[in-house]
Amino acid sequence: MTTISISNIEQIKLVIAGHVDHGKSTMIGRIMQDTGKLHDDKIALLKAISKRRGMPLEWAFALDAMRAEREQGITIQTTQVFIRTATKSYVIIDVPGHKEFINNMISGAASADAAILLVDAKEGVQDQTRVHGYILHWLGFDSVLVVINKMDLVNYSKNRFDEITIQVNKHLEKMGIIPTDILPVSALYGDGLVHKSQNMPWFTGHTLMSSLETVLPKPMPMELPLRLPIQDIYTFDERRIIVGRIESGKLKVGDTLMFAPSNAITKIRSIEAWGTNLPVLAASSGQCVGITLEDHIFLERGFLASHNTDPALQTYFFRARIFWLADTPLELGRRYKLKLTTIERIVEVYKIEKVIDVFDLSEHSTSRIERNMIGEVVLHARAVLSLDEFTFNPRLGRFVLFDGYDIVAGGLVFTDKLQELGLTSSQSLQQISTVGSYVTIDNRWRANGHKSGILWLTGLSGSGKSTLALALENILFRKGWQVFVLDGDNIRSGLSADLGYSPADRYENIRRVGEIASLFANAGVLVITSFISPYRSDRARARALIPTLFHEIYVNASLDTCKKRDPKGLYKKANKGEIIEFTGISSPYEIPASPELEVNTCKQSINQSIEKMLSYIQEKFSIESDK
Template sequence: MSDGAIRPLPIVVVGHVDHGKSTLVGRLLHETGSLPEGQVEAVRESSRRRGMPFEWAFVLDALQAERDQGITIDTTQIRFRTARRPYVIIDAPGHKEFLKNMVTGAARAEAALLVIDAAEGVQEQSRRHGYLLRLLGIPQIAVVVNKMDLVDWSAGRFGQVAEGFRAYLAELGLTPLAFVPVSAREGDNLAAHSPRMPWYQGPTVVQVLDSFEAAPRPVDRPLRMVVQDVYKFDQRRIVAGRIESGRLRVGDEIIFSPSNKVVRVRSIEAWNVPEPPEEAVAGESIGITLSEPIFVERGEIVSHLERAPMETTVFRGRIFWLGERPLEVGNTYTLKLGTSEARVRVEAIERVIDTDDLSGRPADHIARHGAGEVILRADRLLALDPFDANPATGRFVLIEDYLPVGGGIVSMEGYPDQRQLVTRRATNIHAVGHAVTREARIARNGHRGGVLWFTGLSGAGKSTLALALERELFRKGYQVYVLDGDNIRSGLNADLGFSPEDRAENIRRVGEVAALFADAGMIAISAFISPYRADRERARRAAGDGFHEIYIHAPLEVCEQRDPKGLYKKARAGEIPDFTGISSPYEPPENPELVVPTHELSFEESLALLVDYVERHFRA
């Protein structure tokens, strides 16, 4: 059924302050006959009264304060039409102080025009805006080189400006559809080709706009519906939300994340429609009823079972920062992702990006209007997607003191999906009533059972110390056994590789086996890097109070220098993907029972420290 409404393409116009964005939009409206009657005359008259020269930019804004300052302080929005289709043009401010308004406007756009002054060339905000367009996920851009009248319509100057910027954008992964030389003030190359630049054969601004395509609806991506609320206005219990991607049908088996509840869709509810829908797809705000009365709540993500979002408490964010106070390591913020909210702590700032040359460097803070990559840890399990897999559930906003202070996109590179790690485990330690009691085993062995969980970087000395400690404890009469890659990987975990998921599963099994050894009255020493805090916490839960986390600590530089197996060299050469410390994170323990600083102690001192620890904690 057609109702005649045609979707306008949302376009944003960005660029450095005073490079002529508003002039471009104002003149474009005039050239295409899109201005309300009398608007130009009214603005000419008001400019005359003020004793100011007429500017096309004034056409856009009836806002007095703006005219006095001569800058667009907030986004404005203009409707406009070409022969092909209607547009909504969002004119975003170029002044650095108004980056939040630029983001507000640009985030709605599906294509962008980036305006550069031919005389001034590429400036700080030109680059920063280019960078933000990439981060905001605006897929299509074109560059308008403005004020060609000020450079005598010079093809050489145009080429110079265009080539420099083309290289910058290419590094970001952005390929502009076109570079158009224009004079917005004079109207050249906007709607018609300019006789003053016969050397330019490319498209006019209007032709460029008409060559942009509307963003396709993500109907073929995995189903994601963000739950906004659960309603009980009448006898129906309706789970309400929007389908961000994919499609959902009545009868589908769905899972709510992160609560991991599985249920079927009984009906799709809608008001004032000809017939109840059987299917709903990306973009629709819907309501569903469920086959069983399970408890679910706002913030969850509905998906199909087989293509569910990831679950994690920690992730990497590529962020832009708008807050007055800088983002700092250790700070906590409220995270909003989809409809879910959580407290997150900035665990690390991996790098701050210099948008002038796209270089990155480590730092302890990200200042206002800066960008960078950070590690965020949430106070609870989150359901999310890597941004590249599913943008709507892969981007987030950070809130401080009620205000949105930053936005970012999710990268899960190097982090495992924690979903399979929340699996229920049998209660095999305390609940199972063995005939032989724990006390009897302690009496026989002369010591308690437990787990010495070594964690640390490759090369820190875990295996060497574990084997030496095993020998020493055995000599002293302890029942002791080392679990390491050699005896675990060859049998029990022969089915696992080295992806983040497999490494997490590897550690999960080691944790369970170590817990069984402990229950049997033995001391299990595990010697695995086990880089993720969540994995070690799970191992701790498995073993209960007999668990001792022991941080075998040496700084990365030291480990890399030792490099006993030559692994760091290979990792640096890119031959080993996901190598902890190089291309995959290591999360140091927060409160380990014991720290053994192997870069400060000799081997013998380290071993003595460990033996002493066991003697004090395990002797019956």
């Protein structure tokens, strides 16, 4: 097997952030010049461009390749520059400072090992300085290197440097970020970048480049646990090849793998390679691989392979820090599509813990997150998710949210405080089987985020059963619940279209409804039935099918009130003899002896009755009620 020699020189990804026009691009351009990165013909071109625009030599033009950037004097897209010293190689990422390009700033900073926050010595800390500082904090940076630029504009004043230092420390302290160093420079003239400044003898600290020598790269992904998201499954001759990109860790032939979410365990039989006949025995992070397995197990795109000794977290709930990019705000209860590597899940916003306005860093308690705001939320997946905490493994801890086909947010995974919210089980989800008939009702409840059961609404015609049932269904559905209404209209027009209204037919109708409702409840759905179901014995038989999940709700309204309402004109027809065996007129209604809940629609408004029923549902069907 061919081996590739890899240099011992460390590579550091370095992002430079800060307010627009504080000199980020100029500083990078000057570093390129002072480290010999710019050739004479490039410098001549920069001089010509600057002269044509009637301005001094502008080093930023070495980066701002887009004409729009030169015209506006701002950086729009992220730009990467490669600089090498004797001991390290740097990938310097220049990100936009203008507020309209914050999403590009996030994408540029997300992959960096370290960060420089640039501040103008004359202007001091500005809005975008605060925003970029907070975004760096949001992306997991707990320390930054601060560079105070344009010292030439303040006559290289030590007093001004000390003033800005106090400003910066005060600002970063609020976010829990520690400045590893604070350096004075003049990017335009090269003071303090690569060489010591003769204009600032009072500063005895490092130059920028020498300070960067102390920066360490993030742990290489191969040093982290194995995470191999399945991208596809190919069949060649008799081989079934599992294909994907190793996001972190490494694997070798003979390793025992576990595949989430099914948690099936098997060993690697071989690692397949294209373009070579030599055997491949091992692979590591960053490589796209194909593997065959010793056992034929069910797999599909979105499954995650890991070593069975060090699997990823499996959960239905997780905390996230998201940056909202869409014009339409994020709202509590809304559903979005989450993409994390090859994993795709529908998630709903279960809780909004707080919202931060990045422009003034103010925190708010609200049920929505507006554009360019950061929110800390709890997301609930409709199926089990395999992921890692961002601070532990960024490869499995960073995701995006889609609304339709549009990206609306970038997010980071955090798994702390879930126990406090009552959202994690004491048992590992790794022991849960989720295939075929082995799906338990507890698994369904955990996936749905609520318990299932039967709300059996009984009462006279006109008491308000259907009105309440449909209103509840709508409210709960908007909250993300799995809920469905069974009532006379959708049953009598289909399943029970062959039945009349004799006592025997009423019995059979309610028997069928009870059976269907039980199937819904066992499937994890909260089913709301709306039937007169006048006989206690019929309701008792329905209860007996699934007694622990059956909840009888008596919708109480007097006969006189129901006659006055008569929404379908049935009482008029019954009084004229056009309907025989009509409950309350020519057929009895047996009031429930001990219902789980009673709502009186004569004394309570519809909204009051709904509030009472919602309170009951929250108490009885919320997963947290068992915590």
